[in-house]
Amino acid sequence: MKKWNGWGSDEYEYPVPPAARDFLAEAIGPSEQGPTATFGDLVKGVPKSRLPDDALISRDPAERLRHARGHSLPDWISLRYGSIDSFPDGVARPASEEEVEKILGFAAATGTHLIPYGGGTSVVGHINPSRNGPPVLTVNLERMRRMPELDESSRLAAFEAGVSGPHLEAQLRARGFTLGHFPQSFEYSTLGGWIATRSSGQQSLYYGRIEDLFAGGRMIAPAGRLEMPPFPASAAGPDLREAVLGSEGRLGIITSAVVRVSPLPESERFYGLFFPDWSQGVAAVKEMAQEKLGLSMIRLSDSVETTTSLNLIGNERLVRLLNGLLRVRGIKDEKCQLFIGVTGSEAQAKRIRRRALDIARAHGGVHVGRKMGSEWRKSRFKTPYLRNTLWDFGYAVDTLETALSWTNLPAAADAVLGTLRRGIDERGERVLAFAHISHVYPTGASIYVTYVFRLARTAEETLERWKKLKEAASQAILNHGGTISHQHGVGLDHEPWLEAEKGRLGREAIAALARAFDPKGIMNPGKLIADRLPRKRK
Ligand SMILES: Cc1cc2nc3c(=O)[nH]c(=O)nc-3n(C[C@H](O)[C@H](O)[C@H](O)COP(=O)(O)OP(=O)(O)OC[C@H]3O[C@@H](n4cnc5c(N)ncnc54)[C@H](O)[C@@H]3O)c2cc1C
Structure with missing residues (x-):
């Protein structure tokens, strides 16, 4: 079964050699067993659902807990320390576009907020319900995973958007094709999630990022259906696929996607x-x-x-x-x-x-x-399990990433790593920080940084350590000409830096787009752009 408070399946563990613990103790200090709240205790704290009874919705507290958080470090902290403070009021699992439309109708009629949910592998708070406001319904698309059509001649495959990496590849491989999109979260993330977060796979250098693979499809929004025909190319004005890519559930629910596939390589x-x-x-x-x-x-x-x-x-x-x-x-x-x-x-x-x-x-x-x-x-796809093992040893692991020009890369890497290593000195804590270049382009590359620090006794102190590190590293990225995210998206955690990257007008244009597709603001509020007036330019 899928772990409710860590990465992957309950059945798999990632053992490390005995010397690994000594290595970490030497680098950042010895630590004690990390806290682990039990599922039973947390379920007891799930409040009563505010949603009415409906055939399409589960209000089961265990289901709601399982859909309450993704995989950011703050998400792990709230699950593992048992400090979680918001839950969806229900979970729907539509099996067809007709059911998606019914859910949107239900939300409009009851003033419910909707969170589209693929595999829940977000690392920036994309699928977390907000603490205040109207009832929240999480829409898990896992039952929509068929491949209705494969046009072998044009090398285009149409999928329902809730298909996970393994199911997508299995259907293509049976016919001699591959999408070639392999993010490290491949085993659990979904096609809809990849599109909505502008994901990048490990072999994007050959197969392309998701924006190169996403040829068209359909999004059902509160304001109507958006059809995106998979033309090989078009000069008919702005390309609306670009609006859907990276939309993070703010515009509507992507129900199907046509993707460019390749024959299996020799x-x-x-x-x-x-x-x-x-x-x-x-x-x-x-x-x-x-x-x-x-x-x-x-x-x-x-x-x-x-x-x-x-x-x-x-x-x-x-x-x-x-x-x-x-x-x-x-x-x-x-x-x-x-x-x-x-x-x-x-x-x-x-x-x-x-x-x-x-x-x-x-x-x-x-x-x-x-x-x-x-x-x-x-x-x-197994190395993320190491995060579970290190948590059990008492260490927090987080990652962050950016992309920048070859000219800016060396100084940026030094600055981000230096900032992290010194980031919680004043709290008497050391940080092990390292990086790799994971995606390259002729003009620059992405740097992917991992940092490890000791868990504190309380959730509040561990979160404070994380906040200090995250804020300082994000600022260092921007100061050195990097994007706030190369592949993880914006969600909640990167939102404070979006305006610095897009500018005030750019941020307003995204907000206007959200209003056009979702006039009442029921789609995943607070993610990508916060629901507040734009900040004044300094
Ligand atoms: C261990 C680990 C490794 C990772 N490695 C990579 C990597 O190599 N490359 C990479 O790019 N990312 C990586 N990620 C981040 C994450 O897997 C991606 O952001 C992924 O694209 C999210 O897909 P998902 O289906 O899990 O979406 P979710 O986490 O469920 O949702 C993410 C966002 O997309 C929206 N969304 C999901 N489905 C739909 C839909 N059908 N319609 C509209 N909106 C939708 C949600 O509302 C939410 O805002 C990793 C994460 C983890 C935990």
């Missing part, structure tokens, strides 16, 4: 390399990106991330052997690990791999063989 392999240091690694991946080699993935870890992941997930004996081998090749303590993915026909893959390794070698890179790449592939 060859798909991943390789592991090491560089002597970060600057040489960055120079290599920039060259690979700008040469448009056709790689499907480039993922370069800084030296702290490299060391941390070898300590937390590596086999101690193999890591010792690897370190010995790398030392002989001149790669020592500052080593940075790179994974590349090569996808395509056998002939293309061979050519691309050869060229990528040539570039790497020219920047001091050493290829350590296919085994490391295959291991990465096997565990690509």
Whole structure:
């Protein structure tokens, strides 16, 4: 069963070697078992639903608790410490567009707010009901997961939008196709959620981000239906798919999506390399990106991330052997690990791999063989389970991400990591912070930062630590010319920084769009843009 207060399935655990705990104790101090409130206790605290009885709605307290939070660190804190203070009043699971329309009619008639819900994997507070205001109904789309049509000739597949990653790929693979969209949350996130948050998959370099894959579809809004035909291209004015991408449930419910699919590749392999240091690694991946080699993935870890992941997930004996081998090749303590993915026909893959390794070698890179790449592939959706394990050890793990130009990237990475590492000094706490470049473009790249700190005894103090770190890092991102989010979206947690990125007029334009599709403001209020007047320009 899906975990109600952590990542993934109850059946899977991510064990770490005994030395991992010593490594963390050395880096940021020893910690005690993290708090874990029980499901039974929390269910008792779910208040009575304010919604009337309706055949399409469940008012079961356990269902409402399971839909109350996503996967941001504040979400985990409120679930694990048992400090959760808002719940949806009901959960609906429509099985068709007709039922979605009935739910919208119900909401209009009763003044209920609606939260579209895909897999609930949001990491920025997208699906959290607000504490005050009218009743809230969460609309879980998991029953809408069919593929009504696959046009093999045009390579277009129509799906109901509640389909999760594994169900989508299984239906396509049975016919010899793939979407190629593999966010790390693949096992639980959904097509509708990917579109509504502008998601990016691990192999977006080859298959494209969701905005490249989303060809058309349908959104049902309080003001009516929006049809988006999947034209190969169109000059008929602004492209309304762009309004739906990143709409975060504010405009309506995406019920179906037509996506651009590819035939299953003949060859798909991943390789592991090491560089002597970060600057040489960055120079290599920039060259690979700008040469448009056709790689499907480039993922370069800084030296702290490299060391941390070898300590937390590596086999101690193999890591010792690897370190010995790398030392002989001149790669020592500052080593940075790179994974590349090569996808395509056998002939293309061979050519691309050869060229990528040539570039790497020219920047001091050493290829350590296919085994490391295959291991990465096997565990690509399992590493988030590490967050459960570390919480049990008493450590909070959070991530943040941005994208910026190659020119701004080095200083931005230093500033964000430095800010995090010093961020809670005054509270006598240390922070382990590290980064990788996870998506590259000819003009720049995305930096994905992970930071780990000790849980406090109370939810309030842990939340305070997080707030200090999040605010300081977000400001550092903006100061260095980065976007507030490359792939996670805005939700609640990034909303305070949206206006700095879009400008006042830009923010007002988004608000006007929401009013056009949802005149009474019943769709996921408070997310993406807060329900307040725009701030005065300073
Ligand atoms: C461990 C982990 C790893 C992650 N890795 C990645 C990654 O590699 N790349 C990445 O891009 N993101 C990643 N994420 C973030 C998250 O998975 C994405 O934002 C994902 O796109 C959310 O999809 P979902 O179906 O779970 O949506 P939800 O979390 O259910 O909802 C997210 C938002 O989309 C809206 N929404 C959902 N479905 C619809 C719909 N049908 N119509 C209208 N609005 C809708 C919701 O109202 C909400 O505002 C990760 C998250 C976790 C926890």
